[in-house]
Amino acid sequence: MTPFFDPSRCPSCSAQLPPNPVRCPSCGVDLTGPTVTELVSTLRRADALVTRMRADVDVAAVPQLRAAVGQQPDASVGPPAVRLPIGLPDVSPARSWFAGRSVGVILLVLGALCVLAAGAVFIAVAWMQLTLVVRGLILIVITAGFGLSAQLALRRGLQATAEVMAVIASGMFVLDVAAARRAGLPGLADLSTAPYEIVAGVLLAAAAGGAAFTVRRQRHWLWTLDGAVAFGMARAAVGTLRLSSHDYALSSVTLVVVTSLLYVAFVRIRFPIAMWSALGVVCGAWMIAVAVGAGDAANHVGGDLGRVAASWPALTAALVAGLWSTLLTPLAPRRIASWMCLSPVLLVFEIVGWSHGWVVGCFVMLVGYVVAALASDRVGGTWASAVAGSALVLGLSAVFGLLPTAVELATRMGLALDGAWRAPRGLPFDLVPGDVGPWLLPLTALVVLAVLPQIRIDGERFSLDQRVIAGVFLATLGVLPMLYGAGFWLSMLALVMVAAVLLGAARLWRNDHLLLLAWAPLVIIRLCSYYIDPVHDDLADPLAWTLFAAVCLAWALSERRRMVRAGFLVAAGLFALAGVAQWLDFAQAPRSIHGFVIVASGSLGMVASQSLVRTAINVETSTRAVGEGLSVTWVLVGLAMAGSSTSHRALELTVAGVAAGITAYLSEDRRRVGWVSGVLLTFASWIRLADNNVEAVEWYTLPAAAALLVYGVRRLRRDSGESSWRCLAPGMALALVPSLTVAMDEPTTWRGLIVGLASVALVAVGVWFRFAAPFALGVVATALLALRNIWPVAAFVPRWSLLFVIGGVLLWAGMTWESRVNDVRTASRYVRGLR
CATH class of the missing domain: 1.20.5 (Single alpha-helices involved in coiled-coils or other helix-helix interfaces)
Incomplete structure (x- = not known):
């Protein structure tokens, strides 16, 4: 098989090569460099892999050969020699493209930087020592030399080298133009900074563009030339901005128009970097033009036509963007252009409208919102989203125009909190009374919410319930008497009526949004109820708490959702607690009975919760738990309000203990509350005895303890399965604990001896009859007495x-x-x- 790597053949055309070739004599490809090295390594690696594959096949065939020889008993020859795997030459793994070329690219970049630095130093130091002709020849030779080097590199396929040479040539061109200006070249020396920047940028863009066209005709491309065109254009744009003598108005508009045309040109001639750079310059110039136009319109002193005329840069930029929205083909750029067209117009409209004050500006924004919202339903395609967005912006501006009205409402509420009911003398944020238009509040709310469903974006409309719109309108009407300076009770009556209507509508239509709206006037009532009327004293405060409690209770009784009903019941109980406290203050009741009234009310609520469960059929467990929790809260608050009067505290504890006992008696699943009842009654007895300076507590505790023990023993005899804690512990604790408490102060008296003997007797009774309650009580009492007697001698x-x-x-x-x-x-x- 022919190996992959053959040093005598060309890897491109397979022609015969001479010894130590540099180029192929047939096809002319270069046989040196990193690319050829990588190719040779790859081919050698392939040959090595093929050799290993063959060796694996030979080794697998050895067992089969040995088996064939074993079947011939007369064979006198051994198995044939097996070809072992040959040692393969160590071939270095092929390097990646980056590893093969990164070193060269880095060296090229460093060389370019060094050459550009040398050129800059040469122009700065030795330039003035040469004649004008010599300077010109140097400029032409160096720049042209690097340009020709880039072209030669492209012909040899050296793309990175060509890019670097193009960068050097472009940089040298910039340095050449700067040196020519310093040398006093006619046409450049007399230019100021801004015109020079324009000329230098245009020359660079033209030279780089011409070179790029030349390279393209050779079926190559240099990205650095494209970037040089973009850099020249940006430099010319900066110079154009510096030409303006009036806040960049004319220059920014000129840039918008010119760079827009350049963008089209770069798209057609396919200069990608220059194209995107032109687009960025267009956007920057557009923002400058809009900012300048808006600033001139805002600072103009005169009529509305003068303001509009002063904003001509912004309107011109909008016109250019509007033309682009019709010329562009893709949908997304067309929509962006439509936004860029309407944004300056909308900004100028806002400036002109708000220049007439808060009231007129809010009304003008409201009219513009209606027009834009209706237009968004008629306009389709490219402009639909821009018109709809403009409508939303105008609607938000109209709502923002209600700021003075909201500030006055908040100021009046703040005065009510301080105890005054009058118009504010001054408003914050430098607002004056003429900026407040209360009639705009319901009008704006109605118009904005009613027209909002007419806005269409991409075929979709905003959905809003008409009942919610009517509720918002009614809620805003409720604050008008307060804003127009009506009396306190008239203003509160209007808010109460609005809240009642909203609550009724929310219950009728089962609409939670209307329920939330109903709480807005209620919150205003609550805040303003701190107002102290000179005739009715502080009647408003308890009335407000009562109103809140009644609303929450009514909603809870008509609510079907369990968690919502429980939440409103809790709120009703807490608001009622605050209302009772305020009504007691209003009635000028003595402070000493405040806690008793609240404890008694909470105790009645606890008993009523048990009675409600026994009589009602559809009462849920959560409702009962809420009632019990609120009752406990009332009792704790009442006990905390008892103050320093021990007699009242004992009375409150007695009432709470009786209520706990009745609760344990009425409900079988609340039997353990009887322990709480016993503890409360015991504490009440101790407080009463301590208040009367009674020393012989046994005269008061033993009769009741005997009665409890008789009842417990009889119950224990009737039912042997009953717990001794439930039957015997209350009586034993009542008989033992008060005496033990007194005996702890005097452990060596006859009382201490008797209590100790009684404790030991209880331990014996518990052990003999196997009762836990007397055994535990006796052990604890005996241990306490023992520790009390040991304590004085513990130090020794x-x-x-x-x-x-x-x-x-x-x-x-x-x-x-x-x-x-x-x-x-x-x-x-x-x-x-x-x-």
């Missing part, structure tokens, strides 16, 4: 004894642990031995 106990006790306990725990571990291991061995 040596430290080593404490360490000895701790060490003994730890040793006992360790031995117990090891014993239990051994038991577990024995059990596991037994289980593993089962079959």
